[in-house]
Each structure stands twice: as structure tokens, then as C-alpha cells.
Amino acid sequence: MNTSDSLPRVRAAVDRLRVESGEPVCAYVYDLDALQRHVRWMRAALPEGCELYYAAKANAEAPILDTLAPWVDGFEAASGGELRWLRQAQPGKPLLFGGPGKLDSELELALDQPGCTLHVESLGELHRLAAIAERLGCKASIFLRMNIGVPGMGDTRLMMGGKPTPFGLDEADLPAALEALRGYPQLHLEGFHFHLMSHQRDAGAQLMLVRAYLDIVHRLQEAYGIKVQIVNAGGGFGVDYAEPARSFDWLDFCEGLKRLLSERQEALRLRFEPGRYVSVGCGWYVMEVLDIKRSHGEYFAVARGGTHHFRTPPAQGHDHPFVVLRGTQQPVVQDTRVTLVGQLCTPKDVLARQQPIAALAPGDCLAFSLAGAYAWNISHQNFLMHPPPRMVFLDSGPPGTAG
Ligand SMILES: Cc1ncc(COP(=O)(O)O)c(C=O)c1O
DSSP: OOOGGGHHHHHHHHHHHHHHOSSOOEEEEEEHHHHHHHHHHHHHHSOTTEEEEEEGGGOOOHHHHHHHGGGSSEEEESSHHHHHHHHHHSTTSOEEEOOSSOOHHHHHHHHTSTTEEEEEOSHHHHHHHHHHHHHHTOOEEEEEEBOOOOTTOOOOSEEOSSSSOSSSBOGGGHHHHHHHHHTOTTEEEEEEEOOOEEOBOOHHHHHHHHHHHHHHHHHHHHHHTOOOSEEEOOOOBOOOSSSGGGSOOHHHHHHHHHHHHHHHTOOSEEEEOOSHHHHGGGEEEEEEEEEEEEETTEEEEEESSOTTTOOHHHHHTSOOOEEEEOOSSOOSEEEEEEEEEOSOSSTTOEEEEEEEEEEEOTTOEEEEOSOSSSSGGGSOTTGGGOOOOEEEEEOSSSTTOOO
């Protein structure tokens, strides 16, 4: 997860923003060429028999989707809103529709979308979907999302399965689901879906999970006399924000997958649907320092914007990594620790606490890296009615051409 290659381009974009606007800088800057290089690298490492979808919940800005589209098999949506947006922004691209609490109107929308596969999260949803498909006279491909614990699976800060959660079916509900499906010719069971956790940074542990998913599906096929084509092993590949080099080791994981698939002569295809690991590295949130002050012995830098644009630091409970883009003013503080805050009238508006700073002055910019996923779109954007950040997409050519 190396973001330093983007820094000169981000710096140049910030310089352009300074010239264009009379106001202090506040912007998201996305390096689309870096995004393209990253997704191509991910794709190239993935062995034959594996599919790569992008979970749009991480960041569904149109240029991000356009950049990814040539290199992914499709997109995953987790709401009717995302489904509608993806249909408009990426017409014709295969879609997956998952998530709990789907409305009837959302199920109808998915059924109306050619090439959309539904991830069924409960028995109740299965019956509703079957009734709607019958009423509309259409057929649907479905996956059953399973919440099955895997011995030794470990845990992360964000667990969706292997314990009580609102996601997926317990194995105890599977016989009833399969029995129901025998009476629902309008629904085709294409596969099983697993997403037990996000923030998984251990490639070996994730490989063990994938092996367990394949074993489980093998066992279910034998036990129930069914045949499916695909196992969706979810997303959740983790990013270490403090030490990006210790993020999920994709190459190691893909090597392991290659061995796993060759050992098993697996007839099943494997599908992945990561979000964060795909887009996090391409985004930067840039804030211009407005004021530097001392309070009860500690320095604070107050910068334009805040957690209403960039909720990632409080959401993760961490000090977000950043670099200082020095402006032209003489430093006000040097070789000291500074807390970096936004403009909100709450002491919670902190992006990084007591950070070592070599030199800082008003007019300098703080460029927060790893801001391309679960950042702007998870933020409480209307709080205090501050204006939105500028959105800058750096791109050296049409999607598919940058190297
Ligand atoms: C079902 C499902 N798939 C994929 C993802 C994407 O996860 P990540 O962004 O951690 O890769 C999520 C995240 O919540 C999810 O719930």
C-alpha cells in the first residue's frame, strides 16, 4: 500500500487549487492512475478461476468506478441507492446485490436489472424474493449468504459472521432454505456467499478461511445433493493505516490461492468483492492550516474542513497518516507535537493527536493519505453547513490507457 508515488501529483494539484480559488484549500484529491495501476496489479496476481468485484460502498464516485470498470468483473451494491447508481454509472456491468433489510421495492429493482445476482440474507428474504419474482414473471440468480463459524478463524475489529450478527443464514436454516428453493423454480442457486470479517490483515488466516469456505460448500453439496458454480469469499482485506507496509499481503494471498486451487482441482469458481483494499490508496484529503494555537501547553493546528468531510480517523479511532505540504510562510512551530483538528465546534473533530511536526505555518496544507475508501461517503457532511470539499480527479488519459 504505497502512496508516496502520488505525492508530487497531489502537491501540484494543491498548488493549482491555491491559484484557482481565493479561499483556503479543502479538497479530496484522487490519483486515478495510481488506482488503475493498483487494480491491474491486483487483477494480474489473481489466479485463473477467480473473479474480482469491487464493493462500491467503499467509494462509488463515478471516476473511481470508470477507472476500475475495465479491470473488475463487476460491482457489489449494498442498497437500492447503490444499485440504482451503479446501473446508471456502469450500465451493462454485472452487479451483486447484498446486505440485510432489503425492501420489496429494492428486490424488484434488482430483478429488473439484467446480470444482477442477489445475495439472500435470511429465510424471510428468500420467501419474499420468490413471491416477487413469481409475481413479475422473472427468474433470478441467487447466492445464499452463510454465517458459519470456522474453527481458528480469529477475529478483527469488524466481524460480520462466526458469531451472532444480522448477516446471512445460520447453517441450521439451510435445510429449510434448500427445501423452499425446490419449490421456487424462478430462483437459481448459483453459489454461497461468505463475508465473515473486514480489516483482515493476515493473508495466511484469510487463505485458511477460503479453504474452509470451499470445504464447507463441498460438504453442503454432498449432504444436500446440490450443485453450485461459485463461492463468493467476500472482501475485507485489511489496511494498516499506521504502517501501510503491514497491510494485507495480496501477492502472498494470491500465491496461496494458486496452490489451493491446483491442489483441489476445484470445479468451483472463487469470487472476491473487496472495497477498502482497492480504493483506499488513491485518495487524499487535503486541508489548509488556518490557525496554530497553544492551549494548556499543547499545540493545535486548525485546518479548513474536518471530520464532517473525513470521518475515517474517528471511525477507525486512530491518528490518520498525513504529510505536510509547506507553503511560503515562515514556520510558527518547529520540532514539536501538534494536534490536527478541523473547523467543527466539537472536541471530537480531531484527525490526528500530538503528531511530531518539523515545521508548520498557516497556509501550509495537511495531506491525509489513505483517504480513498470509507472517507467522504461515511461522513456527516451537513453538520454545521460548511461547504463541501473540492473533488479533484487526477487522470493522465481515458480509463484503460494509463500505464
Ligand atoms: C458483504 C460485504 N462484502 C464486501 C464488503 C467490503 O469490505 P471491505 O471494504 O472491507 O473489503 C463488505 C463491507 O462491509 C461487506 O459487508
